[in-house]
Amino acid sequence: MSPAPRAAAAALTAGPPITTLVCDYGGVLTNPLAETYAIFSDSTGIPVEDLRGAFDRATRRYGVSPMAELETGAIAEAELVRRVLSELETDPGDVLGGLPFGEIWFRGRRANEELTAFLRTVRAAGHRVALLTNNVREWEPRWRATLPVEELFDTVVDSSREGVRKPDPEIYRRLVARLGADPATVLLLDDLEENCAAARGQRMHAIRFDTTDQAVRDVGRLMGLPGRPHGPSGGMS
DSSP: OOOHHHHHHHHHHHSSSOOOEEEETTTTTTSSSHHHHHHHHHHHHHHHHHHHHHHHHHHHHHTTHHHHHTTTSSSSSHHHHHHHHHTTOOOOSSSSTOOOOOHHHHGGGEEEEEEEHHHHHHHHTTOOEEEEEEOOOHHHHHHHTTSSSSHHEEEEEOOOOOOOOSSHHHHHHHHHHHHHHHHGGEEEESOOOOHHHHHTTTOOOEEEEHHHHHHHHHHHHTTTOOSSSOOOOOOOO
């Protein structure tokens, strides 16, 4: 077990049982971000390193990541496109083919079916499941189409609707308030350590997602779930 789950397990023995699992969306309930970048690159002809460089230059120019502003609703998708494509070192032309950025981005997004099956197991054991996501308002129909949202989640907290995103402590406070839960009974599963650290700062438990096998094993251990569930394969382990 990695150091973070070990610490969480130690805290669990002295505190109340975990009753709610909170999942991140991108990179946890979907395939890894690197795969999404690669498919976007194939679709547009923009090399991944050029796209990442354009995001970095736009961040330096405006003093804030354009994705961070998009995920809090501070800018619209069209402004993200303008900022990023204008930073490409070669003329991008009409690389999007007249399509919304999100439509091409979601060509490279698919659900982690194995982890989705595990969430059903968590719910069947009598626990609550919530979604805490840094996401984009214009993309809501797209990301919701990848998951049975109403079936899986008791609560959804979406940064683009809240105007605040992880790892800002405020979004964790809103999550816990909506759950009506003691933070010590809530476990976050997220692929970014900064988001996990922020959750721990709010007295929640947190596990960093690395692979599906690791996540199922570590969450199951902390929540006292029996064995590994049987469900459809296809997770991003």
